[in-house]
Amino acid sequence: EAQVTQNPRYLITVTGKKLTVTCSQNMNHEYMSWYRQDPGLGLRQIYYSMNVEVTDKGDVPEGYKVSRKEKRNFPLILESPSPNQTSLYFCASSTLGQPQHFGDGTRLSIL
Amino acid sequence: SQQGEEDPQALSIQEGENATMNCSYKTSINNLQWYRQNSGRGLVHLILIRSNEREKHSGRLRVTLDTSKKSSSLLITASRAADTASYFCATPRGDSSYKLIFGSGTRLLVRP
Secondary structure: OOOOOEEOEEEEEOOOOOOOEEEEEEHHHHHHHHEEEEEOOOOEEEEEEOOHHHHHHOOOOOOOEEOOOOOEEEEOOOOOOOHHHEEEEEEEEOOOOOOOEEEEOOEEOOO | OOOOOOEEOOEEOOOOOOEEEEEEEOOOOOOEEEEEOOOOOOHHHHHHHHOOOOEEEEEEEEHHHHHHHEEEEEEEEEOOOHHEEEEEEEEEEOOOOOOOEEOEEEEEEEEO
């Protein structure tokens, strides 16, 4: 089954404790992206990747890092999380000209 | 910045009625996409309409696109309680076919 898998689905952590949210897709898509969703603000893009070893900033990249060492994986790294990064995060993937496939989301709470 | 803006922000209808949601955007596009999000879940793609299309159907869904007015509408006919969700339009950012800008969404409640 074609899918985008995010882990963990839920995480409560404390300020400053490094965390990684993993994202994996099994559709051989070249494009992957991370979004955060906050009430009233819709989805905002954090980082995206056009292919292996090619990443770029989206609209709200501050406080986040990404890497794309393999085509299927696109982890989101919060080196020093802060409370304003409490949000619902989505990973998505697609291929040229096609709609994006989304994961089920990761709800992060940073205390 | 928001490219697509949905209207209304929230809509409550009775089961069996039709639901219409609108999306306006600012710049020229080559396609517009509609997505649905059930509460707490990921977005699911519904329909992609290209700039040279005026109308597209998929089951009970009908999407129109008016490039002269930079607007699109999503019509759900004979709505069901299971249609309760948030609906988002998304447009490509610039020349990229990959990067999308999402609107804030319309929250649809279908009452049984």
